[in-house]
Amino acid sequence: MPETSDLEAFRAEVRDFLAARLPEQLRAKVLGHLPLDRADILRWHAILHEHGWLAPNWPVEHGGTGWSVEQQYAFDEECCIAGAPETLPFGLRMVAPVLMAFGTEQQKARHLPRILGGQDWWCQGYSEPGSGSDLASLRTRAEPTDDGEAFVVNGQKTWTTYAQYANRMFCLVRTDPGAARPQAGISFLLIDMASPGITVRPIRTIDGGQEINEVFLDNVRVPRDNLVGKLNGGWDCAKLLLRHERMHAARIGRSKRELAFLKRIAGRRSAGGRPLAEDPEFARRIALLEIDLLALEQANLRLVETMQRGEGHGAEASILKYLGTTLTLKIVECAVEMAGIHTIPVRDARSRQDGDMAAAAGPAWADPLAAFHLNLRKIAIYGGSSEIQKNIIAKTALGL
Known part of the structure; x- marks a missing residue:
């Protein structure tokens, strides 16, 4: 397990890389809650591949980084906070681990390099x-x-x-x-x-x-x-794939990024002649979200440590998936409420070109929020819905 100082040095290296190589256009889209297209996703994929950082969870012999679980977690978090696009998970995080575990040598040799190369x-x-x-x-x-x-x-x-x-x-x-x-x-x-x-x-x-x-x-x-x-x-393949899908579902970095956005806008948004952040009830709401995020982060770090020791996990992944998605949705819902009527032009927010604010009825930051919030509802469904996660927790952790 990396020492704390080594892990902080690694985080600093990742932040330096993101500052130098993350295109501003992509960063602005992610931080501005605008949808990404195929070219955006492949552009970031190619940058990471060129740097050798595309597949943090892959072993070195297949073209991965060979990073520890803690380093993978730190990398994902720093990328989210910086506004980097999420890499497409279906090849990198889903089918690739299945091929490594169950595929033939011919299947690995054919498909793994093409996943990395973006073909x-x-x-x-x-x-x-x-x-x-x-x-x-x-x-x-x-x-x-x-x-x-x-x-x-x-x-x-x-x-x-x-x-x-x-x-x-x-x-x-x-x-x-x-x-x-x-x-x-x-x-x-x-x-x-x-x-x-x-x-x-x-x-x-x-x-x-x-x-x-x-x-x-x-x-x-x-x-x-x-x-x-x-x-x-195939059910064994399916279970392995779902474990890899759910392990990253807490998305601590995404919640940190959205909470930072919420606090930043609350400091600028006026309500009754003063910043909304100074309103006691709104400040209390933000504080509760931040407390929940800190608690979730600690729970996630405990699971990371468990995995770093090579130990399995039971219901923890389902718990973190449910809590992480619930928290992210609460944060974004709070931002939508703060934007109020300015989130109404959903169609314009999705269709306008980068930098074209003519379609926006209100502040530029508010215009895309409704579409982003509606799209984000999916996180409580994919990878196993919240209801299914509760059933897994009840059976695995509580013995019900």
């Missing part, structure tokens, strides 16, 4: 209509061809983030409908999104954007070599 944009084929939180009930079928060389996949996936950009999908499919337990009949497949029979249909979200999609698979042929792990062993 492959992955999406996640998990949820289906009627099979979201109850993922084991999924109905997308994969049947072997007569020669055994491929599977033919039929079904539908939904809430598929960035499927409109993706050229690859990792997908859970049912390969044994007669299995005694539904989890036992599921396999993990890698699918080329250019395959005949795949249709991507956008879903317009409440903030006016299009991040998520429906994906229809009609007689899609997938080579047998694209099976990861054992046939009917």
